[in-house]
Amino acid sequence: MQVTTLGEALYPSPLRYFVSDSLRLAERIIQRPDEKMTDNIAFELAGPREKLFFDAKTTRAGIVTCGGLSPGLNDVIRSLFLELHHAYGVSQVYGFQGGYRGLDPHLGKEPLLLTPELVDDVHKKGGTFLGTSRGPVDTAVAVQNLIDKQINILFVVGGDGTQRGGYELYKEAKRQNYPLAVVGVPKTIDNDIPFVSQTFGYxxxxxxxxxxxxxxxxxxxxxxxxxxxxxxxxxxxxxxxxxxxxxxxxxxxxxxxxxxxxxxxxxxxxxxxxxxxxxxxxxxxxxxxxxxxxxxxxxxxxxxxxxxxxxxxxxxxxxxxxxxxxxxxxxxxxxxxxxxxxxxxxTRANAVDSVLCDLFARNAVHAAMAGKTGLIIGKLHDKYIHVPSELLASRKRVMETxxxxxxxxxxxxxxxxxxx
Structure with a gap:
């Protein structure tokens, strides 16, 4: 699957190991005798890239949590911030409060400027300290607000409805010709998001x-x-x-x-x-x-x-x-x-989910800094992948009887x- 990028990545990464854009992971690793491999979807592997689209010194990132609660939301917020702040050197990371409503300046509170002190112990608590809500937001208003606040990256943490909303924000930013990286972190305790073998909190x-x-x-x-x-x-x-x-x-x-x-x-x-x-x-x-x-x-x-x-x-x-x-x-x-x-x-996440939250979050940061957009971080065959957001609408994940x-x-x- 082809992942959208905002443009040519020119800035060298401060990290020490990298994943090539050319690496792919097949959706199905077991093949029936009569199956054509051309019908098998191949996903781009997640991970840090050698070149970045965004200059960390001037980059502003935002985080929003939406939908129902799930154990691990605060873990994800914390790991997103720490990866941006410590690994990449992004100094301005904002937490939008109250879910998608927080993207509308007329409906939500002002976003919080996240700091190491603010996120220090949030992972020890259940829920999301940024707050959450259900419901859509006027995408044109939301994107204009992001432009006004000079937000270059938006991390959308939520389930399939939230990720559909993230896809609409990506399309609106593209329509307005604004280079916004929208990267989703899949969340639902129902564990029913396609191309994600295990969601955090489950x-x-x-x-x-x-x-x-x-x-x-x-x-x-x-x-x-x-x-x-x-x-x-x-x-x-x-x-x-x-x-x-x-x-x-x-x-x-x-x-x-x-x-x-x-x-x-x-x-x-x-x-x-x-x-x-x-x-x-x-x-x-x-x-x-x-x-x-x-x-x-x-x-x-x-x-x-x-x-x-x-x-x-x-x-x-x-x-x-x-x-x-x-x-x-x-x-x-x-x-x-x-x-x-x-x-x-x-409740707060257990140890296994906390590790999963951390890995989802860090891979989301790697994708965003490389200028990838309109995607969520998936997990298949114990590997993390980039899943185009539009693909979520084509599948429903249910238990195989x-x-x-x-x-x-x-x-x-x-x-x-x-x-x-």
Whole structure:
């Protein structure tokens, strides 16, 4: 994939090792006998370049964090700043406050001038000290503001909606003929960004979710016919629910967006849950927020400020249906419904995610200083790559139901492959 550059890179890099623009990484490293390699996308490798487009002494960079919270946001901000400041010698790095609203001088606060003292211990806290918000910004106003503030580089930290916004900012800057490097750092605990094998915050979310599942299991086991129903995040993909299920090893049923299910009938979920209660006297059920949406009525397809379709509450719906079902069956149960989602995503990053945040951030800085724009930093086959932002719209990343993760879930829970 060809990555856009702002122009010829003329300034020597102060770093000591470099990656050539000619190096590529194939999307698929395993080839079927009938597959043509010409159909395989090859991505430019990320890393420091020998020549830079921007002169560090006169460069101004900005950082904006958008969308929902994720463990590691402050780690990314800190590593972006430290790489710019210490490695490249960029003296002016600004943090735009309140998400994309902060790019509009009429809506947001003035950006913060970041310093080593300001970012010293931010990685020890959850959330983002710059603040965040959902929703678009008038791109013409935002780019004009960046021009007025002489911002040469903008790092956009967020999920797919945020990166779509970053792509619009890139196009607007190009339309205005302003050499702005827009580089995205992919963020979502759902782990569903294409061409990114693991987004930062995902492993921390699994760790925290597994703790919640263990406690929910205790609640179910300590009462007669106890059922704990736990809703976890996962709009379009069940990665958190599946990962937490394997980490906990206490889950009996898991429902995810990738696998449609029925509630009623001899092979439906409720019949399986009834058998579990009669046989074992307790059950732990995990549902991803995007699962079973086709079962709920009044799905109006309304969207939130980020452009995501508003989901109906599958957790509350299942809770009601389970209670009604067992009442009709004359089987007394003790149902506990729990939604720890916001507690999970607002914690600080664990050690593994902190390392991942650092590597995403540093590779984003390398790309920006070399004058690359309209891209996000991806990760495939344990290598960091440059992914053109426009390519994100062409793919959705979901869990493979014939893959090892889901097969491990089925083996761990013992549930059938399908509730149909």
């Amino acid at each position: 492993l921390t979310a699994i760790e925290e979710a597994a703790k919640a599942l263990d406690r929910a299991h205790v609640e179910a086991r300590c009462v007669n016919n106890g059922i704990s129903l736990v809703k976890l995040m996962g709009r379009n993909a069940g990665f958190i629910a599946a990962g937490a299920t394997l980490a906990s090893q206490e889950v009996n049923f898991i429902l995810v967006p990738e696998v449609p299910f029925k509630l009623e009938g001899p092979n439906g979920f409720l019949a399986a849950l009834k058998k579990r209660i009669l046989d074992r006297g307790h059950a732990l059920v995990v549902v991803a927020e995007g699962a079973g949406q086709e079962l709920l009525q009044n799905n109006t397809q309304l969207k939130d400020a980020s452009g995501n379709i508003l989901l109906n509450d599958i957790g509350q719906y299942l809770s009601t249906r389970i209670k009604t079902f067992f009442e009709d069956e004359d089987i007394p149960v003790h149902l506990r419904y729990m939604d720890p989602s916001y507690l999970i995503r607002s 014939d893959g090892m993760l889901w097969q491990g879930v089925l083996a761990s829970t013992g549930q059938p492959a399908s509730f149909y």
